[in-house]
Amino acid sequence: MEEEKLAYIEEFGLFFERVGGSRMVGRVLAALLVSEPPELTAGELAEILRASRGSISTATRTLEQMGMVRRFARPGERRDYFRVRPHAWEETVRRQSAMLSRFVALAERGIELLDPKTPDARRSLEEMRDFYAFWEGEVGRVMELWEREKRGRREVAG
Known part of the structure; x- marks a missing residue:
């Protein structure tokens, strides 16, 4: 893999680590994003990233x-081959949205436990x-806006 792509992979991994993830998870994701074709085996990932098969297995x-x-x-x-899922970014946001609902429910449950006279x-x-x-x-x-945007992009493209 070219040096520029390897540098990008490292940058992506560091960013992923800074936002609370694992550097290796970020590196694997980045390698899959920039690979041609966009799918790799665990062995290929280990070779590209100069990492152990165990760390690749954990990250994948x-x-x-x-x-x-x-x-x-x-x-x-x-x-086995690995590929970034279609619509992965949207699904990530949907999953995070579900967590928002859980925070709301937890807060409401906590409120119910407290005396209304203690604001x-x-x-x-x-x-x-x-x-x-x-x-x-x-x-x-x-x-919803994103879905409309996607539909518009598809219509323009084709």
Whole structure:
């Protein structure tokens, strides 16, 4: 793989680590994003990234669980291949949106546990509920806008 792509992979991995992920998970994702063809085996990933098969296995499993990567096999081959899932970015946002709902529910449950006569104790939970409820609604609206944008792009393309 070219040096520029390898540098990009490292930059992506560092960014992924800075936002709370694993550097190796970011590196694997980036390698899949810039590979030609856009699918690689665990062995190919290990070679490109100069990493152990164990760390590649952990990273690909994590990416599969996140819904970012799809594992598949080709008929007659014993190796698994990995590819970034179509619409992975949208699915990631949808999954995060579901977590927003969970934060709202947890805040409401906490509020129910507190005495209504203690507004100071309730304030943080009410703020949490209101904040995540707001974002839950906004994400829904943004996803609707994105669907319209995608349809428009498809119509222009074709």
